[in-house]
Structures are given as structure tokens and as C-alpha cells.
Amino acid sequence: MSAPESISEAESAVLAVLWEKGAATADDVVAALAKPRDWRESTVKTLLGRLLKKGAVRAEKDGRRFIYSPTLAREEWLSRESESLLNRLYGGRLAPLVAHFSRHRKLSKRDVRELKRLIEELDDE
Amino acid sequence: MSAPESISEAESAVLAVLWEKGAATADDVVAALAKPRDWRESTVKTLLGRLLKKGAVRAEKDGRRFIYSPTLAREEWLSRESESLLNRLYGGRLAPLVAHFSRHRKLSKRDVRELKRLIEELDDE
DNA sequence: CGCAATCGTTTACAAGCGTAGTCTACTGTC
């Protein structure tokens, strides 16, 4: 199940690119991250290296370069991060989080609409 | 408004005690944390000091000791942490998080029941 | 009144992180 090595903020930005593209060279990643984060090439290389070491990314040799692709699935990562927060702050359950947001009027109409639909679907199962 | 100094995991455990007790001496906190975390006294002292410096905690002199109390409200902290996660992972909205959990069958019956009630209440507003 | 206990403060130190420069080896080009 791949050791649960924790992914840092910066690393997750790199992973995000790989999740979107499926696979990419270091240069592709550098290019893709040019806009959002303003990182030097070496920064991205370092992050790729760390992700490699953590086993969250795989590198396949393609001539003189490597093609990087994610090993850790985005969904898996989402689960880990989300559950970690729920455990730390809300006793591991989702409802209290939602309650917190509703209590503080932090829900957009869109959120409410979507939540409503989601809950209805749940009833059907 | 208090500067949004970020609170670390360990620090939040100390804050948790203060939130529960309202106010406490360093020793009280050490005692309260004896069970969950197995920290030396100095560890707790360090954390209290850091929280002080971060402005998340206030210390009022009471004879030779200090009485510590939280400056940062728990609700405020919950909001910060939760919103930060939502922003980083779900485009800042709550519905996608719930969708993720439902997709992965991570919702307990209790969660579903409570969510249902919450959503109904929302409709009333 | 002196001393041991007790507070809070200072210092410590390894690991992780953000950010990046430098080094080395390979390769495509003239």
C-alpha cells in the first residue's frame, strides 16, 4: 500500500502537475509551475527528488531524461489529508465539520445546493 | 484580529487543554497532557512559551506562577485550519470534500443522519 | 536566614521544509 510518507505543501504542488498530465519531464513540471509558484528549476528538481525518495513518484528513463509519473493517487492523497484533519479537529467525523461551517455561515448557495443533492443520493443507497 | 500565526500540532494539543479549562497553570497543562501525550514538563513549557510568543495565549501573573488562558478562540482556529484545507484541496468549497467522502464510502450512518438534519436546517434559513 | 523546591527562560539539537546554487556526467553539434 506504499508507505504513508507525508507529502509537504510544496511537494503537493508538484504532484498536482503530474496528476493533471499523467506523466511529465522535469522541464514540463517547471513550465507548468511557472505561473502559480515562481520557482527556480532547481527547486522543482529538488521537490521531484524528494517525492521520488518518498515513493510518491516514479521515474522512467527516456533517453537522457526521466519521465515522472505519480505513484500516489490523487484520491488517495485527498483521503489521507482530509481524514487527518477530521481526526485532529473533529473527532474523525465529517458532520461536525459541516456543522461548524453552517454555524459560521460559511456555506455558499452553491455548496448548499450540492450538499443537498449529495445527501439525497446517499439516501438512495 | 490577532496576527494569523500558525499553530503547530503539538501546540494545538496545549491549546486544547486551555480551551477546555478556560485557564490553567503550566502544571495543570502538564497534568492534563500526561495521558494523551507523554511529554516532559519542559516540553509543555516550551510549547506554552511558543504560544505566548505567537500571541495565541495570554499569561497573567498570579503570585509566583502564571495563569495561562487562550487568546485564540477554538472556533477561530477550527475555521482557519478547515478553510486552509478546503482551499488547498477542494477549491475552497465544502461540497467537494463531502462528495469525496461519499464517493469512498467513508460516511458512517451517524454522519449521514446528522448531515441530513444539518442540510434540512439550512433550507429553513 | 538558608536552602531546596519550583517557576519560567534559555539553549539545544535533530529532522523536515522551502528555496536554491553547484557539481558532474552525458550528449548532440560542428
Add this chain to the structure above:
DNA sequence: GACAGTAGACTACGCTTGTAAACGATTGCG
């Protein structure tokens, strides 16, 4: 075949975090 460019690896460095020992000031007790 020599050389410039380039890709990945190695090194760096200051900051935060987790964890704690050491230090110095104060004080209640005998």
C-alpha cells in the same frame, strides 16, 4: 572528437517543529 548545453544529483542554509535539558530567579519551609 572537443565543447557547450542540459539533466539529474549533491550540497546548502535558514526556519519551524518536536522534544527536552540546563539555568537562573524566586520563595515557602524549617
